[in-house]
Amino acid sequence: MRSASLLKWEHERSAQLDRIEAAHAAVADAAKGQRWATNQIDQAYAMLLSSQFQGFCRDLHSEAADALLRPVTAVRLRLTLAREFSFSRKLDRGNPNPGNIGSDFARLGIPLWAAVHAHDARNSTRLKRLETLCAWRNAIAHQDFSEECDAEALMLSLVRSWRGACNGLARSFDCVVGRYLADLAGDEL
Amino acid sequence: MAGRRKVKEVSRLKVGDHIRVEFGGGLVPAVITADRGNIGYGGRRLFTVRAQVGVDPDIEMVYELGEVDIFDA
Numbered sequence: 001m002r003s004a005s006l007l008k009w010e011h012e013r014s015a016q017l018d019r020i021e022a023a024h025a026a027v028a029d030a031a032k033g034q035r036w037a038t039n040q041i042d043q044a045y046a047m048l049l050s051s052q053f054q055g056f057c058r059d060l061h062s063e064a065a066d067a068l069l070r071p072v073t074a075v076r077l078r079l080t081l082a083r084e085f086s087f088s089r090k091l092d093r094g095n096p097n098p099g100n101i102g103s104d105f106a107r108l109g110i111p112l113w114a115a116v117h118a119h120d121a122r123n124s125t126r127l128k129r130l131e132t133l134c135a136w137r138n139a140i141a142h143q144d145f146s147e148e149c150d151a152e153a154l155m156l157s158l159v160r161s162w163r164g165a166c167n168g169l170a171r172s173f174d175c176v177v178g179r180y181l182a183d184l185a186g187d188e189l
Numbered sequence: 190m191a192g193r194r195k196v197k198e199v200s201r202l203k204v205g206d207h208i209r210v211e212f213g214g215g216l217v218p219a220v221i222t223a224d225r226g227n228i229g230y231g232g233r234r235l236f237t238v239r240a241q242v243g244v245d246p247d248i249e250m251v252y253e254l255g256e257v258d259i260f261d262a
Contacts, residue, residue: 004227004228004232005228008226008228038197062225062228062229062235062253063228063230065231065253066228066229066230066235066253066255067230068232069230070231071228076211076214077209078258079211079212079254079258082252082253082254082258083250083252084255085252086252087250087252088249092251118198122253147192
């Protein structure tokens with residue numbers, strides 16, 4: 001069964017990203033051949049993609065933590081664990097980079113990246129793309145571009161490739177977290 | 190064709206509410222800082238709370254709870 005977090009990613013969050021795709025198309029039509037007109041939208045698209053993926057990862061973490069807490073009937077123990085599971089969660093503040101994601105899910109006892117790599121061989125490439133997206137996200141947010149993240153080089157096709165990677169990773173995250181919970185508590189998300 | 194009306198889910202809680210949560214065997218003051226929506230297990234609604242857990246106001250904890258674990262101030 002798909003998690004509520006994945007459904008939200010595939011519908012609500014995806015619809016938000018589609019809107020900026022539409023904005024890109026509208027501006028591209030109006031200003032044919034003028035890359036500067038769409039470059040700012042591409043930058044905004046990359047930022048939004050990063051933030052929506054961060055939101056998905058945070059949602060999945062919350063959902064998994066809540067599922068782990070469900071069998072704990074002793075109220076005080078349950079609330080103590082609830083505090084512990086989300087204490088200093090990196091995804092509340094930091095980018096959805098592989099380190100932050102892995103660290104937060106490790107708090108739930110989930111070796112996420114090892115499981116994600118085993119789940120789908122394409123996830124190695126997706127992971128690299130996520131790292132690139134996060135590097136670009138920082139360059140745009142801080143307006144601190146470099147040779148690797150040159151503002152002029154950012155194109156719609158690149159952002160779309162990152163979005164495809166996020167889509168694939170989201171499905172894998174959902175699957176491996178669901179399996180982990182099923183193994184641990186006999187119940188999926 | 191009549192459009193389908195989306196039924197808004199009602200909660201007694203909203204962002205900014207001053208509430209109380211369990212800590213150390215008692216209830217301590219807290220504030221709801223975010224409504225995370227129905228992303229909890231089985232679609233239950235989760236809220237982010239910021240609780241003051243000590244005498245020192247700097248000692249705060251931010252975490253998530255279901256509505257059932259949140260008490261009125």
